[in-house]
Amino acid sequence: MKRCLISLLMLVAGVATAAEFDYGLRAQRIAGDVYAFIGKTEDFTPANGGNIVNTGFIVAPGGVIVIDSGPSRRYGEQMRQAIAAVSERAPVLVINTHLHPDHFLGNQAFAGVPLAALPATIEGIASQGNAFAENLFRLTGDWMKGTEVRVPQRALAAGTAEIAGRRLRLIALDGHTGADLAIYDVASGVLFAGDLAFFQRAPTTPHADVGRWLAALDQLAAITREAGFTALVPGHGPVTRDAAPLRQTRAWLTWLEGALRRSAGDGLDMNETLDRPLPSEFAALPVAANEYRRSVGHLFPAIEQEVLGAGR
């Protein structure tokens, strides 16, 4: 039976990686003192251990500023080692861009280092963090062993801040989730867009508000037009020197919202909407079919409700 086959494959994959649980993290230099770890453009699997996310760090005069901590305690530990291979300075702050588990479950490896996030992100991690961690355990298996939620305590406010001797523009947005922090490093011109930007990988939408997300993309696009801008680090997918991830994320979201609205307007139900083919422009994107399927589940009920009317 198919289900048994899937469990067996998961078991085999688990055994193959269990020997080391090595994420193979290597810091990619983006500009000057700014680095990123680029994850795979895949779904969570026992083979990739959840390394499907981009994290980063800035070597500031007063120490290392860490941006997102990855999907597990092991990832956080290996990230910390990989940072140490680049700089002798100690981590002084870990920032979680939003409440999705692949962005904060490595926090545990930074014991003693202050953890910071937007207030709504802190609230979300506190209330839903354990459920997210459990889900990731189911999807990736033993890579997650020993992982526990560490809730950020320091609330960040929007605006330009001096952190460890570095000027960072903290841009509080929303749309991918209820609170999405983008970080612009003024000295290097590197924009950490968090999951507001996906590139060469279909966006995820479990907590999305598409309208708000598109508005957030406008704000990020304005930064990429500033004279000092040099690079954009999306939450998932390769780093670019231009605004391509913003354009691609916008194109996907605009199409997705329009397609679901047309489908509901035509009287189709959720199963029929799931069956709709993806336009070739988007079908070629990694995990496009899976993300479309998930997005129908996340977004279709509200759109359908609008089409059916307010209720009486």
Place this chain on the structure above:
Amino acid sequence: MKFPMTIAAIALAALMPAAEAAALQDSGDPLASARWADMQRTVLAGAPILFDPRVKVVAPVTAENPLQVPVTVDATGLGKVVEVIVFADFNPIVEVLRFYPDAAPAYLGFRLKLQQSTPVRAAVRTADGLWHVGGTWVNTVGGGCSAPTAGSASKDWQSRLNLVSGRQWSAGAQAGRVRLRIEHPMDTGLVAGIPAFHLETIEFHDAAGQRLMRLQTAEPVSENPVFTLQRGAVSGPVEASGRDNNGNTFSARIAP
């Protein structure tokens, strides 16, 4: 595995296209569920059945959200249908709903809650008394039935209880389709401290009072249920009315 067929099955097979006839079987669950024997005994009271490919049950292979798993049952290939029972072998509450098509065809779309991976099946009773069974496996990552609904958690659900929104499609590919949404928490009673609270009966009539279809809905139907049906030869407004297990009623007119 091949099993000998009963006389009824052989007679039926003679009337069907070869490919479908080959898939008819009256024993040996095509979904290979360990609970099938229990299902036949408890849900269908041990009545003789026929696994029949003309009973189409459409649902995603993997349900991302176990609280809102879309299911479409289409038994219009069977001729006159008396009763349809939808159930899920491994759900803590097995029976999802029953529907009784009158003037409307034997077709219904809805969403349900699943606790774990399970077959979702429809048993369809035709006028001759025989049960035709179809189904499909749905894999989940679990947790649908024992999670509290969003409705009970929000403040204003009581003032919106049983509000109906709906629409008919009269032109285009979906001409003849009726869709409606009813606001209701559909609490299963499996969450500590929250008693079962769910819609029990829903009926659809045309303007002349002719009944299109009757539904009996149980706890596993999703919160704020959305139903899709075909109005058949009927035209004009469709009247939807119903009641939950606490006696709250509703009645709404869905204009064409």
